[in-house]
Amino acid sequence: MQLARATTYLLLCLTASQAFQTPHWKAPSLWRSFVATSPTKISSDENTPKGWECDEEANCVPVDACDEQTCRTSLDIRIHGKWYDLSGWRKAHPGGEHWLDYYDGRDATEVMDAFHSLKGRAMYQRLPKSKPETTQMLEQTVPPDSQTQLNFRKLRDQLEKDGWWERDMVHEFTQLGLWASCVIGAAATASTVPFVSICLLSISMTAAGWLGHDYIHGVDNFCNRLRNFSALGGGLIPTWWSDKHNKHHALTNELGVDEDLATDPFIYSYVPDPSQDSPLRKIQHYIFWIPFSFLFALWRIDSIKVAIESIEQKRPNAKNEMYSLLIHYAVLLTVFPFQVWFPSVFVSGLLSALIVTPTHQSEAMFSEYQPDWVTQQFQSTRNAVTTNPFSEWIWGGMQYQLEHHLFPSMPRNRYPALREILQKFAAENNIPGGYRESGEFEILKMNWQLYKNVAEADAIPGAPLSRGRIGQQGAIVTTSSPAASVA
16 A cells, blocks of 8 residues: 555656646736836936836836835846846846845856756846946946856857757656655555665655756756656755755855855854854764754755745745645655654755765855856865765765856766866866865765864854845845945
8 A cells, every 4th residue: 555655656746746837827917027217218308217127038118217215226237248237127037036136236147057048048138238337337346257257158158069958868767766766665665664664765855855956956848847846756845945055056155145054053164253152063073963864854844934935925836836745745644654754854864964065064165255156166166976876876966066066957967077077177277276076985074074173163253154244245144135236
């Protein structure tokens, strides 16, 4: 009976992932449109300032000015050397207005290319350009694109021309098959050999997380169809994942902004200010496995919270994500007894945390925004060299963390072949620290040593706050960035 239920669950995950899509969904017009003042004169009436109103397809029209107390009056972002006024598109941006706020007065070329489909990357060119005086002022204050950034854009263009984003469907279905095998095995042994069932179910949860991670990052039709898999297979909704995880990708290891570093008071990845200290820090290298084990449990709780909030806010695909969660928990609680599924959540959390934490935490951290995104990724990321086929699989592509951070939408099976290309790129561009990698056990030891060193150090007055400060663009403590507007 349990095996039959598990099989039904697998079919639901694969079919519902495709069924729960809304390709023709349109947000209500009041939600999609956002009016913002721009001093640019559009009409012949020189006394009437105009603003922009844009829809989700980046089609913008001039409109009358809005009340400057209730809307953004300037939002200028540089993409491929040109400044665009995105104030009118802020509310219509499918990923949320906060993403544009993070890059107000900054260059967003690499992030734009990394996170968007070809269609999305073509849309921004329809948006209004920043006014000349704003562009002139920004070019005088914003660092120019580095040669490393320009060379990276050439590399990306060449990889796209060479077909590196084409999916190997045999590989994709093999990954799904391995996950399904773990689920079926866990269901078959749930009553007879619960220890084996716990191990298999834990592994399946971690594998589901990596697969969902692939599909949420992906920008092709295959990934769009399976976008809800993370909710169906792992209990983690795409909206929550995108909001949290993509920010980590965009602003990696920036203190106060990257939520992956805001793990205090349970784990400190750097020595804190005395006001932010905790007695737990002194023993964190002994007890780290406890908060690690809670990783998936916390992610699941956060997903449920965001799912409810998304429905209230009428965010895209919110109801379908909630339906996916309901199916996931209905099957999980029906097929597997409490003594199997409950410990599996924590074992999977420990396994996943051991994989996701060491590739960044032992590397460079930044107290300020880094305008050279490419160099930032090299300096803040270390790959893990696996030693056996099981490790190569269970790491879920995270062993190629640098390849993934630079090209998050690229299918993970392409990453091994990309390694030598990036090693050459690092050498040719004299990137500090070069291409960083260590053995899978060595990198775990390095991370533990970091926790030990932080535990033994005295608190440092004035150390950056892990959740940011008021006035810090993109700070975790603020719901929208306090980017300085251009008058």
